[in-house]
Amino acid sequence: MRDRDFSSLRGGAATLEDPRIAGRNVGGFYPLLLRWFGMLPFRRTTGGGAGARKRLTRAWYQFLSFMDRRVHLRYMNYGYAPIDGAEPVAELGPEDAPNRYFIGLYHRVASAVDLKGKQVLEVGSGRGGGASFVARYFRPKAMVGMDYADRAVAFCRRWYRVDGLRFAVGDAERIPFPDASFDVLLNVESSHCYPHMDRFLSEAFRVLRPGGFLLFADMRHAEALAGVRQAFLTAGFEVEQEQDITPNVLRALTLDNERKSGLIRREVPWIFRSMFRVFAGMEGTASYRSFASGEWVYWRFALRKPPASPEPSPRC
Numbered sequence: 001m002r003d004r005d006f007s008s009l010r011g012g013a014a015t016l017e018d019p020r021i022a023g024r025n026v027g028g029f030y031p032l033l034l035r036w037f038g039m040l041p042f043r044r045t046t047g048g049g050a051g052a053r054k055r056l057t058r059a060w061y062q063f064l065s066f067m068d069r070r071v072h073l074r075y076m077n078y079g080y081a082p083i084d085g086a087e088p089v090a091e092l093g094p095e096d097a098p099n100r101y102f103i104g105l106y107h108r109v110a111s112a113v114d115l116k117g118k119q120v121l122e123v124g125s126g127r128g129g130g131a132s133f134v135a136r137y138f139r140p141k142a143m144v145g146m147d148y149a150d151r152a153v154a155f156c157r158r159w160y161r162v163d164g165l166r167f168a169v170g171d172a173e174r175i176p177f178p179d180a181s182f183d184v185l186l187n188v189e190s191s192h193c194y195p196h197m198d199r200f201l202s203e204a205f206r207v208l209r210p211g212g213f214l215l216f217a218d219m220r221h222a223e224a225l226a227g228v229r230q231a232f233l234t235a236g237f238e239v240e241q242e243q244d245i246t247p248n249v250l251r252a253l254t255l256d257n258e259r260k261s262g263l264i265r266r267e268v269p270w271i272f273r274s275m276f277r278v279f280a281g282m283e284g285t286a287s288y289r290s291f292a293s294g295e296w297v298y299w300r301f302a303l304r305k306p307p308a309s310p311e312p313s314p315r316c
Helices: 019-023 029-037 050-067 097-110 129-137 150-159 197-207 222-234 246-255 257-267 270-279 286-293
Strands: 119-123 142-147 165-169 182-188 208-221 238-244 296-304
Touching: 097 129, 097 182, 097 208, 097 246, 119 129, 119 197, 129 142, 129 165, 129 182, 142 150, 150 165, 182 197, 197 208, 197 222, 208 222, 222 238, 222 296, 246 257, 246 286, 246 296, 257 270, 270 286, 286 296
Parallel strands: 119 142, 119 182, 142 165, 182 208
Antiparallel strands: 208 296, 238 296
16 A cells, blocks of 8 residues: 555544444544534533543544554644735745645744744644744744644654754643743644643743743634633733734635645545544534534634743742
8 A cells, every 4th residue: 555645634534424433444533523623623621521632533533643643644723815915925945835724823822932042841732744844934043833642742853853843742731841942832723632632731831031022823713712812811821912813714725625635535545534624624524613603712822921920830
């Protein structure tokens, strides 16, 4: 079987609609994961079961890495496409051009501040494509990609050879770095997986230097957006920039729909096509409809840790 390049599909899972999958040799636990994660970004995160959710999140991404051993899945976001033709876009080399929409999201988020010469941490770096892009195009002094799934980190360590870029295993709610270690922290389409957003924000605040920035982008139910904004303030951050980029995300999904559909038909085994369609945000899926209807929104924020911050609280 030839190698398949899934680098231009959004990684993830969806419901297993065909009952014939029950006969596949994938074990009983992972089909359960696939059903759960089919709509993970579109589930409410309130209520109990946080520990189970965290374990399932890690198990799913471990499974994704296991299934992706022979492919090159490097980006896991919905993408971003400019609507105003005057908006600056990244000038991409031929190796990056096929992933222009996924890279576009990183470019829009990371360009909020000057990263040149900075110490940058990405929390939730996944398959490492975004961290690699930032390291190569924005020229920080050092770039660390951190992820909860050790298989994903192992993949990144094997795949990427970029000066100043390294990868580490870590928990977003307990970041394994000292206080005031970084100038900028990136968090792109990852926080919806965290059971305790407040813990992540507290940790982000702790590891940033005074005057440092948290550059954040993610989806939320429209009704939850005000609570997210308040959580930023409660953690001690100042909101420097905020932007509703839902139209840009939806445009990227629309523009890339035909290409992704062809890739799925050609490259994805039929038993997994449903899950790739949902996590790729294909037209007609619940994920696409949730953005189109306005039920779910996608925002980016540039959040600043005040220059004269009080000493961080000790960990519990």
